[in-house]
Amino acid sequence: MSLLKNESNTRVGLTFSLPPDFHAPVGGAQETVIDIQMINNPLQPIEIGSWRYASIVEGEWTFWFAHPYANIGIQYRVHIQLFHDNRPLLLRQHYSVIVNNTPHRETLHLSPLGHLYVSVQQPRDIPAEEAVTVCLHEAGQPEAELVRVTQDEHRATSFYLKYDPDKILPGKYYSLTSTDNKYNHTLSVSPGLVQLLPE
Template sequence: MSLIDESAQTINITFSLPPDFNAPLDGNNETVVDVQRVNPRQTTNIKHWRHPSIVGGQWNFRFPHRHSDISVKYRITIQLFHNRQPLLLEQAHFVIVHQAPHRQTLHLSPIGYLYVEVQEPKMIPPEQAITISLHENESPDVELARVSHDEETATSFYLKYDPEHVVPGKRYALTGIENRYHQRLSVFPEDVELVPATRAPRSRLSGMINQWLNEPLRLLTDSLSKIR
């Protein structure tokens, strides 16, 4: 295990959106990316990036990697805002770097689209090999979407759902079934919040101001012990 190198190496990430997703061009737009290095002991901020427009399609993003001969785990969160409303599901993407240079594609999930990864099926017929169900956590019979895929397309794809039928802030589950033997398959993500509970982001300053405005006024005669 080596110490931090003097010269930073670069990790190259390609963010990918669904081909038929069209980001709005009007209004107030913003792209925000945060990169953190995570380990069992602590989390370290690596990069915070803001761009005053929405970046669509496939685009490249880079951040420094200052280690060698050691595996490092990074957590990447990204959000697209249109008129202060989030357009992406709130998900953390993890990148494990064993050696630089490192390149990786991260598939983003806009609201209404969910990028799904399925355990690769084996020894099953190619036609409708897997059924994927997006449903309520407590009630698997209450489905939002159901699709069947063959062996070639079942490993990763975008699953569409109607956000109007989703309860904001509620988490939903994914289930994968192999159709021949009806065995469960590993599906990622296992559960996900399909529509954020709070749609509008707030800065730390605006949150403090709103909290101050909502608190009852204190009289000057209050004791100092009550003032915090």
């Protein structure tokens, strides 16, 4: 099954990307659900559409939807979920997409259970001795640490942080902190609060 739709000058293309080691469960009922809202006024979001597909795609795929606005910046909120036998396979996250001109293409990195896509500050050159440490912990309790990783690359970047879903409380919120190891400076990191296991 392909979610690839024909590109045109009035469409927005969203490339959904999953980690290389993600494999959809075989057999059973499969479903992909994509919901998109326009949220220029957060108090009155406008439903753009909801799409359902009776399958799950691994790796990367591109989904196109109509953008019927010209000469105006539009902010969309995108929610995507993969279901196997009615059980969610992705963390519940909303993605913000700002479109000023079409055609517009953007990649959204999805986080399956056990994987959290982390983005650490704007990329910049960092010497090896200033490697970045990222910690995943209970919200508001940095001492209740679940995972700690050090990025030894010469560039602070985005990556998938793996965690054990069996150690996660359903419905509980978790957060991230990041520091550089040389000066112990706090770095910007996303996402913010996130439920790592649905209720």
